[in-house]
Amino acid sequence: MPSPAKPARERIIDAANRLFYREGIRAVSVDAVAEKAGVTKKTLYYHFKSKDDLITAYLTARDQPNLAQFEAWFDAAEGNVADKVEAIFIALAKSSRHPKWRGCGFLRTAAELANMPGHPAMTVGAAHKKKFEAWLTERLVEAHVPQPEATARQIVLLLDGAFSIMLVHRDPAYVEEAGRAARALLSGAQSGHSPTIS
Known part of the structure; x- marks a missing residue:
């Protein structure tokens, strides 16, 4: 059986990790992270109240x-x-x-x-x-x-x-x-x- 998909929050952090590390935090939009994670912007904001919150989660990870x-x-x-x-x-x-x-x-x-x-x-x-x-x-x-x-x-x-x-x-x-x-x-x-x- 295929492994279950990662939870949305984990996918968002993974996407932020790849994009922020490669391009820098100011150059990457929340929309780009959501697209990379395969989630809607609304879903991203459900898990992270702001881009600053997402940046903090990226470094914590x-x-x-x-x-x-x-x-x-x-x-x-x-x-x-x-x-x-x-x-x-x-x-x-x-x-x-x-x-x-x-x-x-x-x-x-x-x-x-x-x-x-x-x-x-x-x-x-x-x-x-x-x-x-x-x-x-x-x-x-x-x-x-x-x-x-x-x-x-x-x-x-x-x-x-x-x-x-x-x-x-x-x-x-x-x-x-x-x-x-x-x-x-x-x-x-x-x-x-x-x-x-x-």
């Missing part, structure tokens, strides 16, 4: 899958914590070579909503970034890295900096270089010396 992907890359890598953190950057550089890759959906949405700091999607994006930072801090604590909170924040800066520069240059070499910087940072922290990034 990306939260756990993205965090799980970072965790999977970390866990699959061999070696010490520096190797595993660098592996996240290496995997990200590989992903960025795919023609459908458009960067970090959270940062791109934040850029489009930069003049709306109180937007609920900004809250979702900030929470997502904090969750990743907290997860990374836990891994550094487990590895007995000194000052794990500060070091995790520095790695987050490298990662989001790499995401941002990729929107400008579309060159995965920047992500790989950021990974080497993260590795040097961790190696230096664990050895008690200031890192030398080369």
Whole structure:
């Protein structure tokens, strides 16, 4: 027997995910999302009271899958914590070579909503970034890295900096270089010396 169709709300979020990620939130209309989801505009508004509500749901749906992907890359890598953190950057550089890759959906949405700091999607994006930072801090604590909170924040800066520069240059070499910087940072922290990034 064929599998039952997804519920309308799920189809709408799937459609928003594809369209918003590919084209940006301002460029995509509610009508386009409804058409992509195979529902009427009335049905869309039954599930989401506004486009802002739909944007927030789009980012919320990306939260756990993205965090799980970072965790999977970390866990699959061999070696010490520096190797595993660098592996996240290496995997990200590989992903960025795919023609459908458009960067970090959270940062791109934040850029489009930069003049709306109180937007609920900004809250979702900030929470997502904090969750990743907290997860990374836990891994550094487990590895007995000194000052794990500060070091995790520095790695987050490298990662989001790499995401941002990729929107400008579309060159995965920047992500790989950021990974080497993260590795040097961790190696230096664990050895008690200031890192030398080369």
